[in-house]
Amino acid sequence: MSEKQTTTPMTMIQALRSAMDVMLARDDNVVVFGEDVGYFGGVFRCTEGLQKKYGAARVFDTPISESGIVGVAVGMGAYGLRPVAEIQFADYVYPATDQIVSEAARLRYRSAGEFIAPLTLRMPCGGGIYGGQTHSQSPEAYFTHVCGLRTVMPSNPYDAKGLLIASIENNDPVIFLEPKRLYNGPFDGHHDRPVVPWSKHPLGEVPEGYYTVPLESAAVYRAGSELTVITYGTMVFVAEAAAMESGIDAEIIDLRSLWPLDLDTIVNSVKKTGRCAVVHEATRSSGFGAELTALVQEHCFYHLEAPIERVAGWDTPYPHAQEWAYFPGPARVAEGFKRALERN
Amino acid sequence: MSKNAPACAPLRLHVPEPTGRPGSPTDFSYLHLSPAGDVRRPPLDVQPAEIGDLAFALVRVLDADGNAVGPWAPQITPERLRFGLRAMMKTRIFDARMLIAQRQKKISFYMQCLGEEAISVAHALALDEGDMCFPTYRQQGLLMAREVPLVDLICQLLSNQRDPLKGRQLPVLYSVRKAGFFTVSGNLATQVVQAVGWGMASAIKGDTKIASAWIGDGSTAEADFHTALVFAHVYRAPVIINVVNNQWAISTFQAIAGGEGTTFAARGIGSGIASLRVDGNDFLAVYAASRWAAERARCNLGPTLIEWVTYRAGGHSTSDDPSKYRPADDWKNFPLGDPLERLKQHLIGLGAWSEEDHQRTQKALEAEVSAALKEAESYGSLADGHVHSAAEMFEDVYEDMPEHLRRQRQELGV
Numbered sequence: 001m002s003e004k005q006t007t008t009p010m011t012m013i014q015a016l017r018s019a020m021d022v023m024l025a026r027d028d029n030v031v032v033f034g035e036d037v038g039y040f041g042g043v044f045r046c047t048e049g050l051q052k053k054y055g056a057a058r059v060f061d062t063p064i065s066e067s068g069i070v071g072v073a074v075g076m077g078a079y080g081l082r083p084v085a086e087i088q089f090a091d092y093v094y095p096a097t098d099q100i101v102s103e104a105a106r107l108r109y110r111s112a113g114e115f116i117a118p119l120t121l122r123m124p125c126g127g128g129i130y131g132g133q134t135h136s137q138s139p140e141a142y143f144t145h146v147c148g149l150r151t152v153m154p155s156n157p158y159d160a161k162g163l164l165i166a167s168i169e170n171n172d173p174v175i176f177l178e179p180k181r182l183y184n185g186p187f188d189g190h191h192d193r194p195v196v197p198w199s200k201h202p203l204g205e206v207p208e209g210y211y212t213v214p215l216e217s218a219a220v221y222r223a224g225s226e227l228t229v230i231t232y233g234t235m236v237f238v239a240e241a242a243a244m245e246s247g248i249d250a251e252i253i254d255l256r257s258l259w260p261l262d263l264d265t266i267v268n269s270v271k272k273t274g275r276c277a278v279v280h281e282a283t284r285s286s287g288f289g290a291e292l293t294a295l296v297q298e299h300c301f302y303h304l305e306a307p308i309e310r311v312a313g314w315d316t317p318y319p320h321a322q323e324w325a326y327f328p329g330p331a332r333v334a335e336g337f338k339r340a341l342e343r344n
Numbered sequence: 345m346s347k348n349a350p351a352c353a354p355l356r357l358h359v360p361e362p363t364g365r366p367g368s369p370t371d372f373s374y375l376h377l378s379p380a381g382d383v384r385r386p387p388l389d390v391q392p393a394e395i396g397d398l399a400f401a402l403v404r405v406l407d408a409d410g411n412a413v414g415p416w417a418p419q420i421t422p423e424r425l426r427f428g429l430r431a432m433m434k435t436r437i438f439d440a441r442m443l444i445a446q447r448q449k450k451i452s453f454y455m456q457c458l459g460e461e462a463i464s465v466a467h468a469l470a471l472d473e474g475d476m477c478f479p480t481y482r483q484q485g486l487l488m489a490r491e492v493p494l495v496d497l498i499c500q501l502l503s504n505q506r507d508p509l510k511g512r513q514l515p516v517l518y519s520v521r522k523a524g525f526f527t528v529s530g531n532l533a534t535q536v537v538q539a540v541g542w543g544m545a546s547a548i549k550g551d552t553k554i555a556s557a558w559i560g561d562g563s564t565a566e567a568d569f570h571t572a573l574v575f576a577h578v579y580r581a582p583v584i585i586n587v588v589n590n591q592w593a594i595s596t597f598q599a600i601a602g603g604e605g606t607t608f609a610a611r612g613i614g615s616g617i618a619s620l621r622v623d624g625n626d627f628l629a630v631y632a633a634s635r636w637a638a639e640r641a642r643c644n645l646g647p648t649l650i651e652w653v654t655y656r657a658g659g660h661s662t663s664d665d666p667s668k669y670r671p672a673d674d675w676k677n678f679p680l681g682d683p684l685e686r687l688k689q690h691l692i693g694l695g696a697w698s699e700e701d702h703q704r705t706q707k708a709l710e711a712e713v714s715a716a717l718k719e720a721e722s723y724g725s726l727a728d729g730h731v732h733s734a735a736e737m738f739e740d741v742y743e744d745m746p747e748h749l750r751r752q753r754q755e756l757g758v
Contacts, residue, residue, distance in 0.1 A: 038359070040595030040669050056359040061596045063565030064532060092531060095566060130452045130726075132514035134530025285748065314752045316741050320452070321503035321511025321726050325734030325756060 005207035009199040012183045015157035015206045016046045016122070019164035020084060022210050024054045027082060030168060032059045034069060034086030034122075043088055044124060044183060066092055070099035073119040074107065082168055083119045090125035090177060091137045104173040105148035120167045120174045125153070126234050126281055127327055128181030128191065132320035138233075138282035138313070143175040144259040144291065150215060151258040153177040155236040156186065156203035159256055162213030170215060179233040187234060188241035189329035218262040220269070224251035227340055228269040230292050231279040232258060235328070239279050242333035250277075250337060258288060263295065270300040277309040277340045279333055284312035306343040311336035360599035364671045372679050374599075375653065376400065376607075380407040381414025385632075388640050392618040399609035399619040402653060405628035410689035418632040420469075422696035428469055428627055429687050429697070430705055431489045432461040436684065437709045438484070438494065439658075441717060442501060446662045450725055451501045455516045457482040459657030459675060460590055462627040462683035465489045467556065467586065470634035471524070474553045478526045478539035481516045482588065482656075483558055490523040494716035502725040510739070511732045533559055533566035536585060540576045543583035543641070554582040554641040561608055562593020562601045573615035573649070582641035584634070585612070585649040588624065590656035591678075595669040612649030624652030625683040628690070653680060734758045 010018065023030045032047055032054075038061035041048030051059040062069050066087055073083035087093045093100075104117040127136035143151045150172050154160035160178070167174035181187045185196045186203075198204030221236050226249040229239045236254045243250040251269050255261055270276050276296050278289040293308045311333050319326055364370025383401045386394070405417050412418075439456035446454040457464070464485030471477070477486050487497060499506040501515040509519060519527035526542075529535055539557030546553045559569055564587055576583050587608045591598050601608075612619030618640065622633045630652065637648035657675040659666050671677075691697035724730020735758040738749045745753075 035593075036595045038596075039361075039365075043594065043663070056361070057357040060357075060359045061600050063601050064562045064593055064596075065565040065567065067567050068565065094531075095568070130514075132517070132530065133512070134514070284752075314737065314756070315749060316737050317512070319512045319737045320514055321507070321731040322734045322737045325758070326737060 005209050005211065007205045007207050009204050010157045010161075010206040011198045011204070012154070012157045012160045012178070013044060013046050015161040016164055016178065017048065017050070018206065018208070019161040019168070020047065020050060021053070023082075023084070023165060023168045024050065024058060026210065029080060030058070030082045030084060031076065032084045033062050035062055035064055035088045037061060037086050042086060044180065046086070046122070066094070066096035067099050070096040070104065070119075070121065073121070074099060074104050074117045077117040077119045078107065078115045084168055085119060085121050087121060087123040089135050090123040090139050091134045093123055093139065100143070100149070100173070101146050105146045108172075109148060116171050117173045118171045120164070120176050122164075122176045122178060124180035125177045126179040126181055127318055127323060128187060128234065130320060130323055133317040136318035138280065140177055140258055140282060141286065141288045144288050148172065150174040150260065151177065152215065152256065153179065153233045153258055154256060155179065155182060155233055155254050156201070157198050157206050158203045159213050159219070161206055162211050163215070163256060165210065166212040166215050169212070177233070181234050186237045189238035189327065189333075190241065191324055213256065215257045216260050216262050218256055218265040219254045220251060220265065221254040222250065222252040224249040224273070226250060226273060227275045227277060227337055228253065228266070228273045229277050229279060229337070230255065230266055230296070232256065233281065235279045235281055235333070238328065238330055238333055241330040242337055245330055246334040246337055248334070248337045248341065263299065266296065267299045270296055271303045274303055274305040275340045276300070276304065277311060277336050279311045279328065279336070281313050281328060283315045284310060285315050287312055306340055309336045309340040360604050362597040362599065362670070364674060365669065366667060366671060369671050369677060370674055372677065375679065376402065377679060378402040378404060380404040381417070383414070383416065385415035385636070388636065388643060389645055390618065392613070392616055395618060396613050399613050399621055400607055402621050402623055403629050403633055404623040404626050405632060406626045406686050406690055410686065410693045412628050412690065416629060416632040418628055418635060420628070420631060422691065422694055424469060425627070425687065425691055426697065428465050428489070428631075429684070429691060430709070431465045431485065432627070432684050432687065433705060434709050434713070435461045435465065435485045435488045437706070437713050438488065441713045442498075443662065445501070445717065449727055450721065451515055452503065452726055453515050453662055454501065455481045455661045456658045457484055459682065460588060460624065460654045461485050462630050462687070463586070463588055463624045463652045463654060466627045466630035467634045470631055470638050471554070471556060472638075474524065475556060475638075476524050476526055476539070476542050476553065477556045477558065478535040478542070479528055479558045480560060480588070481528055482560070484516070486525055487518065487520060487523060490525070492520055492523050494713060495720050498717055498720035499723060502720055502723075503731055504720070504724040504726070505730050505732060506720070506723040507732065510736045511726070532563040533568040537568050537572035537575060540572050540581045540583050540647075543581040544575075544579050546582055547579070552642060554584070554638060556584040556586060558586045558588065560593060561587060561589040561591070561598045561603060562596065564608055564611060565601050573612060573617060576647035577616045580644065580646035582644070583647045584637045584641060585617070585647060587611075587649065587651045588654060589651050590654050592656045592660070592666070592670065594660040594664060597670070607651055609649060609651035617647050617649050619649040619651070621651045621653065623680055624654035625680040625686060627683055627687040655680070
């Protein structure tokens, strides 16, 4: 980023809107669309005001059809546009599976580079808002498993804007997952405490203009020496709370780009601490944590002093009333940290 | 520029816009209306290709004075009509009370069906016991017409210890098998094709039951809807496909769903399905068209698609604020009026109802809903933490709990 830019406090919603605003202004090929995205500005208001500013031919409402939204994005991308499409909730993306998995992800490969699908598919994910099984899912592993897709998940307004701009500029299809519980503040899993706004967090301070946060680059969110925690999204702050409350000197890595990812940052940290915990909100079995655990095992086996610990959502659909028994909160995460330290 | 470019180039993108927005009233002339009694009633065994015009007309029975007119005027007793009016009133009172409960933070979320009560209530009266409805989240009128105990419904809304769905589903996503009410998915359009499958099963088994599928105008854009039409036609499935065109899908009006210059009933024509477009705020028209479709289905004459023209008078849900995207007084100007007022007027005209009856019924229903809420609240709520045990979260993922879930439940310590 440029040091000279003016910064302003933003929520993650404002930061995402700012990223789209910047890119709509910079590049005539950028178009923004999705359900309720145009006149209304999206159900989470991420695109509020953009249609008025850029017109309905560049920011518009779509029919309720996820396969249609992604399908036209592929076609527009092949023409030369840079579509930024919103899926209203990640839980609703499944009708678009064929367009994402068989089409967007493979267009470049099967045409030997003649056609590309430079689309960015934004979608709110994760729980914490009593959304039940249809407004709470974390489907990242479905996407990280697909060759040709990039999967990104920011954890704060600064990264959200920089990563979204980098994603829009990238020529590969990007699945851009937005943890909705972080839209308005750095939620640490203590649902019974007052909400902390982004204005109280340094990463809520966001440059007003253009900048990028590079893809495939993780951040060491918190430095530590006893344990490496590999996580992303909402769980970055839950892991931080768990570290503080347990007194464990954990080094917390915020992946930011889930796949392809920044392996060096992970490996360097685990080689330093010798212990590792992987934390995500998504269900545990065959979750993205399984890939992370395998990578650490492959690259750091002789440095590990204990089995790699996994803390994740239970292997059930996301319940409505038992949300906080389901959500891997600070206490459950801290228990995982302790196990990673005790075992050897 | 291409050498073939016509004089009208360059191209421009058409994005439909409603005429009405906050501050400017809607011009409802985009809705084609037929006069009451004007549209013909074809025989049950008509070939779908012969009634293509009915997908663009509007079947109506009640005229402006509340008289039942024309060939669709159904044979129905005043007693059944009173039952229907009462069920619609109950639906509306229930919705209003639950909205307040949501604002009081007793309920986490709610969806009302204000203005659309006739569609589900009259349809329920036209079906038989054993038929299965595959509803969306705005057909609570089916439950009221089936006289499902209010306490059971409210316990689901409160997500409390007596929630029949064990706290797993968002409020309103009911499941009441014994009332012919299939579990509501939060995902859109998925259940229409399932209803077709249910109907096919009934045909495979030589049964007499039919299925009735529900979808909103907005969700007809999903591929599942079109798939459902194909399967329903191919297998002549005993199913009614109800498209509730309430003009709005959250903030997008029906032209964004593909309604501009055509109708949703017209979707059925290309699939070879008998299709009707009906006044959804006319209780008698809803009942008559539903009977027609149900009898066709039961007589092996195949599926019927019905577009119910109505208006979503309230917000999409308690998370929505329609004043941000449409005129605040839109419903008042909607040309098809209020379904409750129209049936009330008809019954009074018949001499089968009075203002006094109405007031008395209103009060009795308000008391019934309040008493049910009070009883349901005595069993706790999500707000006060009296919910099903966290151990329940691990049940029903599989028929028998596999070892990994047992271990996870143990880890949670419940």
